[in-house]
Amino acid sequence: xxxxxxxxxxxxxPEGAIASLNCTYSDRVSQSFFWYRQYSxxxxxLIMSIYSNGDKEDGRFTAQLNKASQYVSLLxxxxxxxxxxxxxxxxxxxxxxxxxFGTGTRLQVTL
Amino acid sequence: xxxxxxxxxxxxxRTGEKVFLECVQDMDHENMFWYRQDPGLGLRxxxxxxxxxxxxxxxxPEGYSVSREKKERFSLILESASTNQTSMYLCATRAGGxxxxxxxxxxxxxxxxx
Numbered sequence: 001x002x003x004x005x006x007x008x009x010x011x012x013x014p015e016g017a018i019a020s021l022n023c024t025y026s027d028r029v030s031q032s033f034f035w036y037r038q039y040s041x042x043x044x045x046l047i048m049s050i051y052s053n054g055d056k057e058d059g060r061f062t063a064q065l066n067k068a069s070q071y072v073s074l075l076x077x078x079x080x081x082x083x084x085x086x087x088x089x090x091x092x093x094x095x096x097x098x099x100x101f102g103t104g105t106r107l108q109v110t111l
Numbered sequence: 112x113x114x115x116x117x118x119x120x121x122x123x124x125r126t127g128e129k130v131f132l133e134c135v136q137d138m139d140h141e142n143m144f145w146y147r148q149d150p151g152l153g154l155r156x157x158x159x160x161x162x163x164x165x166x167x168x169x170x171x172p173e174g175y176s177v178s179r180e181k182k183e184r185f186s187l188i189l190e191s192a193s194t195n196q197t198s199m200y201l202c203a204t205r206a207g208g209x210x211x212x213x214x215x216x217x218x219x220x221x222x223x224x225x
Contacts, residue, residue, distance in 0.1 A: 031210035043201055043216040044154075047114075051211055088154070092210035097142045097161045098169075099214055103153035 003029050006025040006089050006102035014110050021105050026070070029100055033072045035063060036088040038104065044088055048074060074108030078107045113138045115204050115217035123223045130189040132220050134202030141207030143185035144214070145169075145177065147198040154201070160185055161207065192224045 003026045013019045023033075032051045036044035048065040050056045050072065063074040071092075076083055086106045090099040118133035134143065142160040146169075156169030158177040166177050174196060178186045189196055199221050205214040 027182055034213065036216075041221075043219045046215065049211070049213055054146055090214070097205065097207065098144065099155065101154045104150075 001026050002102075003093070003100045004089055004091055004102040006087075006105045008023040008103060010108050011105055012108045012110055015079060015081060017079050019079045019083065019107055019109070021076075021087050021089075021107065022071060022108040023073070023102055024071045025089075028093050029091035031092040033065060033092075034090045035061075035072075035074045036090065037083075038086045040085075060101065065104050067094060072102050076107075079107075081109050081111060082098070083107060084109045113140075113204065113215040115202060115215055115218040117202050117220050119201075119220050120218060121192040121221050121223075123179075123225065124189075126193060126225050128192050128224075130192050130222065130224075132187040132189075132200055132222070134185045134204075134217055136183055136185075136215075136217075137204070138204065138215075139182065140204040141182075142205040142214075143179065144203040144205070145175075145185065145187045146201045146203065147171070148201060148219075149198050153192050155188065158184075158216060172220075192222075192223050196222065197224045209221075 035048040038044040048063040050065045056063045058079045062075040086104040089102040090106045114137045146154045147156045160179040176188045202217040208214040
């Protein structure tokens with residue numbers, strides 16, 4: 001099992017809908033989790049971090065962490081075409097200095 | 112705001128050339144990282160450094176070396192560039208002291224080796 005796994009997509013949602021992006025992780029990745037957005041040809045940009053079980057909201061974004069089931073999700077409400085990007089999930093490992101990244105899920109928001 | 116800069120956005124080099132990619136951060140972060148990103152392969156860690164003059168191999172260190180003589184600067188060196196090193200190179204920085212610290216990326220360098 002990969003340490004952090006994501007479905008590569010593309011995930012296609014209509015404008016105004018809720019986009020749900022999911023990520024599962026192994027036992028080695030346990031402390032904290034981060035969501036990055038990456039537009040084509042650009043570098044990843046941090047959008048959310050979550051450390052505790054439950055939900056964390058920031059504007060249209062909600063991160064959800066379930067440590068018992070070992071998954072972390074990102075919900076994007078009222079999806080806009082500008083949300084079309086690849087979303088990377090990352091978690092910290094036992095070595096606190098580095099993160100482990102999933103391969104990313106491509107989101108397409110259609111008009 | 113964390114600022115991470117990379118020496119070039121685009122670079123074209125010839126096979127066999129020695130290539131230097133530089134990364135500079137202004138937030139006094141202990142940890143610095145070099146990744147490469149290729150379609151379908153995601154981010155792959157090449158090397159990282161947790162302190163001045165300290166370095167650790169990542170997942171794909173072959174063909175690369177690094178240098179960190181000052182805390183704010185982390186250099187990636189391709190000793191003899193090859194075409195399979197054509198890629199997007201991303202530098203990142205992260206504060207030390209805990210697994211909750213966020214990691215920030217520079218703008219990236221797209222390297223083409225002919």
